[in-house]
Amino acid sequence: MSAVIEGHHDDHHHGPAKGITRWLFTTNHKDIGSLYLWFSFIMLFIGGAMAMVIRAELFEPGSQIVSPEFYNQMVTNHGLIMVFGVIMPAFVGFANWLVPMQIGAPDMALPRLNNLSFWILPAAFGVLISTFFMEGGAPNFGWTFYAPLSTEYAPPTVTYFIFAVHIMGASSIMGSINVITTILNMRAPGMTLMKMPLFVWTWLITAYLLIAVMPVLAGAVTMMLMDIHFGTSFFKAGGGGDPVLFQHVFWFFGHPEVYIMILPAFGIVSHIIETFSRKPIFGYDSMVYAIASIALLSFVVWAHHMFTVGMPIAGELFFMYSTMLIAIPTGVKVFNWLSTMFKGSLTFETPMLFAIAFVALFTIGGLSGIMLAIAPADFQYHDTYFVVAHFHYVLVPGALFSIIAGAYYWLPKWTGYMYDEFLGKTHFWLSFISVNLTFFPMHFVGLAGMPRRIPDYAMQFADYNMIVSVGAFLFGLSQLLFLYVVLKAIFYGKKATGQVWEGAQGLEWTLDSPPAYHTFETPPNLEAGEAKG
């Protein structure tokens, strides 16, 4: 590059800087997208290792491998890392890579803020994980950190946990401001809101949800901080506060958070299903309205997580019916995916296999959610493995499968190289079988009364737990194969074409694979039919 010799400051017009500073100081949406995705991948293995410890301990009844105290730390940090360190950053990574390319924008609206919102994330998790090496051990009160477990009875490291959550929240909020600003102001001329790709739509709504609830979470942990260190009594019954208030504030954040972790998955799966069905998505408009109604309903259902705290009957009924109402827009989406596939020219490449598994298994998770929504029945299910089975079905073969599907689908676009189809399919079948082996029997032990978050269990649950543990180990190992497939594609993969998939529609497929460092510096002309998106 002659830029240096000529003394021009134009190197960012041509290509990335060299070495580590490229990644530290980058403001390029593609670089930051890759950083988010790799960060999430690394955290998947850290959080996954914790899950392996949990399943090893539960392989047989009795106390085997770790102390109950350490088991509690494993459960807590597994949850926190998987939610805030894997699923959310992975979706932000997708948003960084895809939103500008799908709407024909040159980059995100606020590139420097983008750099900051990524780089504070490793700091947050560094703070969180460092608590394992401190006196008193890591947070041990569950990922929901209910007061007073997380205040009066918490280990001293809870303060580090609170600041880690503050930093994660700040990162998410900055990322969301960036996504919304980009989508609202930088779409290519001619791309109206109702012509946007569905992934962009899901992220627009997700970003609004994040802005609405992450500050409430920040408020909740701030109240904890003040209760612990400044003598206030927000949640201390002794001082006139109320621990149940914590649950209300937490789940006011927590329930929309659940949809934050699934809406972008809906977008990814919609794109994959239309590509491999070689048909445009069935009912685009109804898809958009369904996403919006799920998001709105998510604000009025939070107390279904706490039916057993002693609510008035009217409250239980309200939260029960509003929760069940969510099944309608979700059902609309599931049937739209099925209708898209109906009479399509289907082929079953790895991304499609993961997407179909997503539709089937996410629906199982949705149905067990309806069972849990029935307030009188919930008194039986509450805090059992049935709940664990339910939310793992929506998060693992739900959110995580959509992330894996999206990674296979866009990997050739991002890297310019095809992955090994045979290994990809092997990865799929291993994951599909082991994920069901892991989480399906949890329904049975849960209905039979096995409580969650306890390192030991009664003899009658022994057989199922052994099956679950074997499934979990297999699922963990299968993800190492995924890492291998990705690395093999990057280093030894065959060159991919720009179009990559025969049926793929959308602006990102009009670019080369891999796309130039800067794309769409002049917006594409949609009216001229340059793209069919």
Added chain:
Amino acid sequence: MNNIRKSVSKLFLATLGMFLFGFALVPLYDVFCEITGLNGKVTGPTYGEYENVGNREIKITFTTTNNNDMPWFFDSSKSQMKVKTGEQNLLDYVFTNTTDKPMIAQAIPSVSPGKGAQYFHKTECFCFEQQYLEPGESISIPLKFVIDPDLPSDISSLALGYTLFDITKEQISKQASN
């Protein structure tokens, strides 16, 4: 560029607004609980006399619990009473500091079922007062209450529970900071 600045400032204000809303949930929750009697929350002393003394008999159970490892002796003079609605009733609660240090404690009331909380009127109580006791000191405090004759007919028994909290540490740190 102007549009981007506008979007960012709107979104930043929304973030700030939601942060404040998180804190606004605290008083909102208290108001909501008071209206609905959620969690058996009860108000301080109320003054009410009823002319239409009802003839319904209600069974009242009194429970006392020490929070955590609070060492005091804490009990009520009666564990159960049958009372008529609209009538004044009286019982005593005994607090004894069994340790060799001066301590401050506070008892927090709760009525169940929660629906009945707003009909349980305490006309004289120690509900929101702090008790300071020297080592070995003991006091007995009366509680006077009336059951509102408007108590819904499907409630025939109520329970009043008190949990005693040790707040010595909090009080000392509060005084130190003043």
